[in-house]
Amino acid sequence: MSNPEKFLQAFMGVVLPKIPEQEAMAQQTLASALVMLGALPVRLHRVLRAAMTLFDLGGIGYRCGGRPFTRMNVDQRQRYVAWIQRLQIGPLLDFIKLMSGLLMFAFYQDPRLWPRIGYAIDADIIKQGVVRDEHLDPRTDSQ
Amino acid sequence: MNIWTPEQIHSEVREQCDVCVVGTGAGGAVSGAILAQAGLDVLFLEEGPMVKTEAFSSDARRSIPTLYRHSGITPIAGRRGSRVIFSEGRCVGGSTVLNAGICYRTPRHVLEQWQTQEGLKDFGPEGLDPYFQQVEQRISVQEVPRAFWSRDTFLLEEGAKRLGWHTTPIKRNIRLEEGAASCLSQCSTLCTQGCPTATKQSALITYMEDALAAGARLYTGARAESVLTEPLKNRRQARGVQGWIVDRNGKTGKRAPIPFHVQAKAVVLAGGAIQTPHLLFRSGLSTRNGQVGQNLYLHPNTKIIGLFDEPIEAWRGSIQGLQVDQFADEGCTFFITFLPPGIMAFGLPMHGEPAYEVMQQYRHLAHWGVLIEDTHSGAVLPARGPDPNIRYDITPADRERILTGIERLATLFFSAGARRLLLPLKRLHEIRQPEEVRKIKGLDPPVSDIDLFTVHAMGTCRMSASVARGVVNPSQEHFEVDRLFISDASVFPGPTRVNPMLTIMALATRAATNLLQRTF
Known part of the structure; x- marks a missing residue:
């Protein structure tokens, strides 16, 4: 049985690209x-969790x-x-697109990648790390 | 101190005030500020957090889940497999904190249509002019100077000129003072995560500051569960709001939920066109005419990513400075937007190595969209649970309009010099030649194959002079509940065809001014 983290x-x-x-x-x-994933609407979150399990099975x-x-290799x-x-x-394509979208968002938003794609913002505009870290709590509880 | 956060609250909250305002976006902030400045005791309830300017982060992994409802992903389903992804703010200042700050007055013909259709006597452009003026002055509405245009804005202009298409400069709520130039020349991608330089004059740093300075109180992390009412002859009268203190996702969490009760002489709902009808349903306050939740308009839009040979670095410059309105009369407008790397990657039609190959050309990307005026409305329906049940169909006529819009946008891109386009279609990911544009309609894609988004939800609690047609009267007061006012885009009688922020703020100004005439 799959859970969101494992899946x-x-x-x-x-x-993700191999870099x-x-x-x-x-x-x-x-x-x-x-x-x-944890912040998505409750109904969608439940559907996605079920879809992850089915996809895994x-x-x-x-x-x-x-x-x-x-448990497959890459x-x-x-x-x-x-x-x-x-x-x-359609629904399977939507599922794959949403799952890959979430991961691509998280990956490409990592500032460590930005030099590779040529993205840069003036340092005086960036106020780094000021939204408190508790908002990055990885728990996915939706209740 | 007049701001409370969930971390400060450990037991049941009981408050009293003159006016309780639910929501702090374009409608709520304006209403609350005007009422507080007039001397009323105003209490705001905001479900999201208060994030101040100095705390806005360039890291979207942090800011998106914090500032947006559902991380910006609320799917709205319809028949034939259609799906529109809706994004809205859930923070103090609401979507004004996260939008591009585009400021259009409601077009004259739209106002005249509302006036005739709904019997709204003073709704002509002249009648609303004082309210628009008041708002425009407070949030500093002005054209974006060409000096701050991004490179892709110039490309859009050149492409439109070659095609002979008409363009219009865009007005935004921006404060251009000495030192602001460095902001506008650098942060196209940050508008959607909260302006870190306070150049964009969102409700957070204008009307909410006014309201708090005038003594208004604000509870953040406070989700309104229902409007409290009491009988009044054969009607009802609002007497407050109750709800729960919630966590960062708007949920009560596993700890014992903490309730709040606010007793008020009047209540203003300003949660937006999705949440306001949902709250009315939860409160048992749907109208006898069945109009609550009906007439939902979305302005569905879709985007194309274009790759150019030259590096554009579209994040440098104002996020929008120009739009193509050649086909506005056909309900189709083209605009520019640009996204930070993560959100851009989210929208790509591919993943893995092919996506990485595109993202390596991020400096060469432009991201333009087409906004459609919908001809058909959807509905917010009663639902059990915390999330509303939203239905919205894409009709064959609107599908045709969307596909025509995608074709024209592709034509515009090629005219501007793009060499490769990534399309929002499941079965046609990209085209590389102008001749391939005809494939878009030739493919005859079903609506389920088109990626659609929106940030404009309007019209679920229609304002009308007719009891049979409206949820609120021309003073924006609920037809069947005294002292319950609605001040957000839900009162629009139809789609505005343009970005709705300024209309919401002008109507909120008008409604608050009217409310002040009432005695409590």
């Missing part, structure tokens, strides 16, 4: 994506080793997601 961690291997900083950024990416029937998504995960995308089933 997002497994999904990160599919969504040297990736490992250092992974924990923060996961924490931020979980915060975003669906991996058992997939030919790459016949195991849950969260190559198998990538093939699985690509196969699902080829099926062109």
Whole structure:
């Protein structure tokens, strides 16, 4: 049975590019994506959690080793997601897009990546780290 | 001290005031400030946190979940699989803290239509002029000087000129003082996370400051659960608001929920066109005519990302300075916006290595949108639980309008020199040649295949002179509940066709002025 943290961690291997900083950024990416997930409307949050479980279980029937998504290796995960995308089933595409969107948001918003993409803001405009850290609490409780 | 946060509250809250204002955005802040400055005892209830200018962060991973309701992702579903993602603020100052600060007066023909359709006698441009003037002065509305335009604003202008399309300069609520230039030349991407330089004159640093200076009180992290009423002959009368102290996600959390009760002589609801009808339903205050929650308009919009050969660095310069209004009469307007890296990546049609390849060209990206005037309305329906049940269909006519808008926007991009476009369509991610623009309609995509967004929700508690058609009367007072006023975009009789902030603020000024004539 998948939980959001395990699932997002497994999904990160599919969504994020392979760059040297990736490992250092992974924990923060996961924490931020979980915060975003936790703030979604309660009904959507419940649907996503159910979809994560089904997606994970669906991996058992997939030919790459016949195991849950969260226990596949990265190559198998990538093939699985690509196969699902080829099926062109709207709700599944929406699910993949939202999950990858949350992770991509968290990843590309990490200032450590910005020099690689040429993004920079004048230092005198940035007031770094001033929204208190409790807002980055990775808990996903929605009740 | 007149501001309370959830961290300071450990037991049940009981308060009394003259006027309780629910919400501190464009409508609530203006109403509360005018009433407090007139000497009334005003108490604000705001579900979100108070984040001051010096605390705004360039790190969207922190600011988005803090300042936006549902991290900016509220899906609004409709028939045929349509989905519009709605974003709104949930913080002191509301969406005025997070928008681009575009300030349009309601177009003349829209006001005249409202006047005729709903019997709103003083609603012509002349009748509302004093209120618009008052707001424009307070929030410093002015055209964005060309010196502060971003590079892609010039590209938009050049592209439109080549096509012979009409453009109009944009007015924004900005304070241009010495030293402000460094802000406007550098922070296009930060507007949506709270202006860190106080250049944008949001309600947080204008009307809320006025209100608090005049003695108003503010509870943050206070979610209104219901409006309290009492019988009055064969009607009802508002007598306060009750609710819960909530956490950063607007939820009561696992600890024992802390209730609050505010006793008031009048109540002003200003939670926006989604939350206000939801609160009325929770309070059992829907009108006999069934109009609460109906007539929801969204101005659905969609975006194209364009890649140019030249580095644009579109984050340098004012977020918007110009719009293309050649097709405004057909309900279609083109605008510029630019997004910080994370939000840009969120909207990409691909992930993994292909997405990274696009993001490496971030300096070459432009992000333009098309805003559609909807011809059909949706509804906020009664719902159990904390989130409203929202329905909004994209009709075949609106779908056609959206696809025409995407085609024209793609044409504009190529005319401006873009070499590759990323489209908001599930089955057509990109095109690279002007000839490929015809593929957009040729594909005949269903509405479920189009990525749609909105930040403009309007019209769920319609103002009308007719009891049969409206939720509030021309003074913005509930038809069936005395002393319950509504002061947000929900009272609009229809879509404004332009950014609604200035209309909300002008109507809030008018409503508060009228409220002051009442004796309690």
